[in-house]
Amino acid sequence: MSETNQGHSPEKPESSEARGRGGPASVTPDSRYPFTPYPNGWFRAAYSSELSPGQVRILKFFGREWVLYRSESGQPRLIDPHCVHLGAHLGHGGEVVGENIRCPFHHWEFGADGRCTKIPYAKRIPPRARLSHYDVVEKNGLIFFYHDRDGGSPGFELPDLPEVGDSTWTEPEVMHWKVRASWLDMNENSVDQAHFKFVHGTLTIPPTKARAEGSVHVTESVFTMRIPGGEGEATLITLDHGPGFQIVRMTGLIDTLMMNTSTPIDEENTDVSFSYSVRHEGDSRKLKLAESVIKDLKQQFEHDRPIWENKVCWPKPVLCEGDGPIAHYRKWYRQFI
Ligand code: FES
Ligand SMILES: [Fe+2]
Structure with missing residues (x-):
């Protein structure tokens, strides 16, 4: 015991909370946010004007890559980037053929629901030949996709805004x-x-x-x-x-x-x-x-x-x-x- 403390009963140390340390509850040490960075909901994939018919784009969202393409009839679609066959990346050389996207490696084609519709050198299409695809809507000049952590269906719908496309409003x-x-x-x-x-x-x-x-x-x-x-x-x-x-x-x-x-x-x-x-x-x-x-x-x-x-x-x-x-x-x- 040091000299200055002699004769005094030791004081109860002030709690860490009383000194205001530690913050109002804690964030995890390796994150600034106490919740998932990847919530459920509709998110912008692109503006409509950024995707023309036949165009294929690679997106980097939610910590991973996705492939967004627009079919020749104008439908936007979002799929996983890697082909279920031998894993080629559809964003690097994949091409839109009508309503399908065609893999650059062996020319398998995949349709709107991600299913393989054509293999140019096989009569039978394997039942598991299907790309993961995601719910997409195009509204108000934007293409949205639905992210659900458990792969579930959209939990709500997005509105159409009357101002968009009205000539009394400026172009965005x-x-x-x-x-x-x-x-x-x-x-x-x-x-x-x-x-x-x-x-x-x-x-x-x-x-x-x-x-x-x-x-x-x-x-x-x-x-x-x-x-x-x-x-x-x-x-x-x-x-x-x-x-x-x-x-x-x-x-x-x-x-x-x-x-x-x-x-x-x-x-x-x-x-x-x-x-x-x-x-x-x-x-x-x-x-x-x-x-x-x-x-x-x-x-x-x-x-x-x-x-x-x-x-x-x-x-x-x-x-x-x-x-x-x-x-x-x-x-x-x-x-x-
Ligand atoms: S890897 Fe895509 S068709 Fe073979
Ligand atoms: Fe602000």
């Missing part, structure tokens, strides 16, 4: 980023009302309400914005259709539509894209305003990025009453992880 302006963060970090932005003021410099903290409707999460926020000559109010309604597709509609100052899609690339990185349209109604002032909103969106993304790329996701964060519906959002997304 598309932005792409690769971010070292989870899809959740990006999506949670809409319910994290306080960050808008402190990260993006909004005039006020936008009051935000949220509700869950099965696979859809609805967030409504009212923003006070700086506009030429003063301030204006805009309402933002965000609809999350699962983890991979978020629709943001703004009304008030100008009617806008944003389609945000986040697809995990691997356990650390996410491919993020925004597609942005404005109801212009032939008004050049609205088009000018749209340009400045797009510029602002790009800046906002760069404000968020360093925070997303270095943060962790606590399983039980310490929240306060002004935080808005973050806990509500996290409860909703549990159905996908």
Whole structure:
């Protein structure tokens, strides 16, 4: 015992929790996220314009490769990359032949359901000659595929948006980023009302309400914005259709539509894209305003990025009453992880 301690009863050491160490519950040592990086849901494979009839593309999502192709009649299809015969990669030399994809190695052909339909040098097709293929839908100028960890069928459907293809709306302006963060970090932005003021410099903290409707999460926020000559109010309604597709509609100052899609690339990185349209109604002032909103969106993304790329996701964060519906959002997304 040291001299200074003589005559004193030893004090009970302060618990690690009392000293605030260890964080609000723990993340696993080798991950920043206490949940699967690969949730269930519909995810963007590509924009429709990125895949023409007869085209074959290799995608790298969910920590692996996939082959996306469009048949000659225009159907998008997503399959496992390696041929069930002797393992050739269909993304390297595979060709679309009518409705089939043909392997470059021995020219076996596979149809819409992944089954082999033709072997040029055999009469009988082995019953197991079938490629794994995935559920794909093409909507709103996007090709989505359904990811289910257990190989199950889609748990919900995606909506058709009336604004897409309407001539009173601008053609979508598309932005792409690769971010070292989870899809959740990006999506949670809409319910994290306080960050808008402190990260993006909004005039006020936008009051935000949220509700869950099965696979859809609805967030409504009212923003006070700086506009030429003063301030204006805009309402933002965000609809999350699962983890991979978020629709943001703004009304008030100008009617806008944003389609945000986040697809995990691997356990650390996410491919993020925004597609942005404005109801212009032939008004050049609205088009000018749209340009400045797009510029602002790009800046906002760069404000968020360093925070997303270095943060962790606590399983039980310490929240306060002004935080808005973050806990509500996290409860909703549990159905996908
Ligand atoms: S490896 Fe594909 S046909 Fe032989
Ligand atoms: Fe943000």
